[in-house]
Amino acid sequence: MTDLADRIRACRLCAPRFAATATAHTPRPVAWFRPGARLLIAGQAPGARVHESGRPFTDPSGDRLRDWLGVGEEVFYDRDRVAIVPMAFCFPGYDAKGSDLPPPPLCAQTWHGEVMAALGAMPLTVLVGGHAHRWHLGRQGSVTGTVAGWRDHAPAIFPLPHPSWRNTAWIRKNPWFETDLLPVLRARVREVLE
Numbered sequence: 001m002t003d004l005a006d007r008i009r010a011c012r013l014c015a016p017r018f019a020a021t022a023t024a025h026t027p028r029p030v031a032w033f034r035p036g037a038r039l040l041i042a043g044q045a046p047g048a049r050v051h052e053s054g055r056p057f058t059d060p061s062g063d064r065l066r067d068w069l070g071v072g073e074e075v076f077y078d079r080d081r082v083a084i085v086p087m088a089f090c091f092p093g094y095d096a097k098g099s100d101l102p103p104p105p106l107c108a109q110t111w112h113g114e115v116m117a118a119l120g121a122m123p124l125t126v127l128v129g130g131h132a133h134r135w136h137l138g139r140q141g142s143v144t145g146t147v148a149g150w151r152d153h154a155p156a157i158f159p160l161p162h163p164s165w166r167n168t169a170w171i172r173k174n175p176w177f178e179t180d181l182l183p184v185l186r187a188r189v190r191e192v193l194e
């Protein structure tokens with residue numbers, strides 16, 4: 001598995017794609033997993049801050065996600081307990097409106113199956129955002145509909161919205177997310193990690 005993570009870190013498949021973006025950045029894959037982890041966080045793609053830090057979720061989205069999970073950084077970044085596998089391992093760049101581009105599908109096509117096979121069955125998988133919902137659940141429905149149906153997948157899988165500030169209005173509009181889903185998720189995280 002270490003070899004697999006090292007191979008991902010050496011991947012430069014998207015170099016031409018990233019060079020053509022406004023940031024013209026080079027690939028910097030953030031591969032954060034080890035054998036034996038019990039919680040899989042299946043995310044979207046690193047943002048610009050994570051591209052700089054080389055550690056996943058070192059940004060306000062990460063602060064919000066840790067709050068949703070009820071864990072601090074010492075647990076979140078413990079690779080023996082938590083694996084973080086996004087749908088693309090590199091920052092994709094920005095679109096014309098300044099939003100992050102979607103994860104390049106080539107990344108999941110190239111790596112995701114191999115990573116999932118190496119990790120094996122996980123007692124708890126948290127799906128962060130619609131791209132992870134679609135890959136892991138094989139469904140094309142809306143993020144709201146998928147998250148609202150969380151009881152269909154619990155306690156093994158919890159689909160969540162992306163914790164970006166862009167979803168703050170969504171969270172206010174769907175109060176059941178904080179009152180119903182999050183307490184059950186936090187209890188399950190405690191159970192699995194302890």
Ligand code: SF4
Pocket residue numbers: 008011012013014015027028029088089090104106107108110
């Ligand atoms: S996004 Fe994935 S496929 Fe593209 S360069 Fe990074 S690791 Fe390789």
